[in-house]
Amino acid sequence: MSDNKTETLKKLPLDSWHRGFGARMVPFAGYEMPVQFEGVMAEHLWTREYAGLFDVSHMGQVQLEGEGAADALEAIVPGNISALGAGKIRYTLLLAQDGGILDDLMVTNTGRNLYLVVNGATKHDDIAYFNAQLPSDVTLSHMEDSALLALQGPKAAEALAKLNISPMQPGWPVPTDLYFMEAGPFMWGDIPLGISRSGYTGEDGFEISVPAEHAEKLAAALCALEEVKPIGLGARDSLRLEAGLPLYGHDMDADVLPVEANLNFALSKARREEGNFAGAEQVLAQYPNKTDKKRVGLLVNGRQPIREGASVVDADGNHIGAVTSGGFSPTLQKPIAMAYVPTALAETGTEITVEQRGKAISCTVADMPFVPHNYHRKPKL
Known part of the structure; x- marks a missing residue:
């Protein structure tokens, strides 16, 4: 059975390119994905200091078109999409009718349509x-012929500038003039690119949507630069963990509501007041802090990493929560984790006990992000 499953795995547009770089490939989200090239630790630290190129083409790229697309999307997400200006991006949550989180996603107003990036x-x-929820006058297009690359790290802008990418229209900014959560259409020679200043590593960087047939040319041009190396899924996971960013299917799922996931910022004030999104009654009943459990960060007191599935226990050894992500932090040089704990124990500095393989491990609730974000934000006036 596992052999048949392996045979049905999809290949990324850059599959052979990754293998040429010596990538170790693993199954992930229905694809064969590069988990590492040189090693997770080296790739993680390189991205923190220079720039790493991640292939995230397994993600779903979707376009919504139609005059009522923003209002229609607001029926199932709590973000203020109708107020999103052209060239701006918003993080939001796809909610079930009972308020459970079906996915988290990025929404960009391109000025022509809404461009969504959802989890693979x-x-x-x-x-x-x-398709079930949107009205018939809103058209959905799945961009299956597009690849998605993420260039992340403090040298990302410096590297991208060397490719001489130009705005699609005169007078528009070049990619490196974008601020965090801004996007636009660009041309690299005769190749159209959709570029956003965003990512999921906590570092400055860009996500680049490129026609799949040109993905290898772009990846090769970027990795020919001294600042850039290809980076695998392993380092992407350790980077996002240090950044305190939840991973769908691990740190949140359909059984978790936004406040429990500590994602209050995704519930915009205007939408809270309107209360007209999926699951609003259940979601707003918990806002801002009326919930039994909450996602928190944990610093492990010791050197033993704790992993997803480890149990949070009380003084009597009773199960009261669970670790959802965990690993060794290359930047901090110590183990860190995320977990759901009773809200009464969610305050920073609270001592928590985690049981893993029959061993009790002491942890401390910590503020997230564990490593400060390095986003290129627009200066406040």
Whole structure:
């Protein structure tokens, strides 16, 4: 059975390119994905200091078109999409009718349509949900012929500038003039690119949507630069963990509501007041802090990493929560984790006990991000 499953794994547009760089490939979200090239630790630290190129083409890229697309999307997400200006991006949550989180996603107002990036493991379910919920005058297009690359790290802008990418229209900013959560259409020679200043590592960087047939040319041009190396899924996971960013299917799922996931910022004030999104009654009943459990960060007191599935226990050894992500932090040189704990124990500095393989491990609730974000934000006036 596992052999048949392996045979049905999809290949990324850059599959052979990754293998040429010596990538170790693993199954992930229905694809064969590069988990590492040189090693997770080296790749993680390189991205923190220079720039790493991540292939995230397994993610779902979707376009919504139609005059009522923003209002229609607001029926199933709590973000203020109708107020999103052209060239701006918003993080939001796809919610079930009971308020459970079906996915988290990025929404960009391109000025012509809405461009969505959803998680790879959930993209087909997401699209089915969109199609069931959106009105007939809103058209959904799944961009299956596009690849998605993420250039992340403090040298990302410096590297991208060397490719001489130009705005699609005169007078528009070049990619490196974008601020965090801004996007635009660009041209690299005769190749169209959609570039956003965003990512999921906590570092400055860009996500680049490129026609799949040109993905290898772009990846090769970037990795020919001294600042850039290809980076695998392993380092992407350790970077996002240090950044305190939840991973769908691990740190949140359909059984978790936004406040429990500590994602209050995704519930915009205007939408809270309107209360007209999926699951609003259940979601707002918990806002801002009326919930039994909450996602928190944990610093492990010791050198033993704790992993997803480890149990949070009380003084009598009773199960009261669970670790959802965990690993060794290359930047901090110590183990860190995320977990759901009773809200009464969610305050920073609270001592928590985690049981893993019969061993009790002491942890301390910590503020997230564990490593400060390095986003290129627009200066406040």
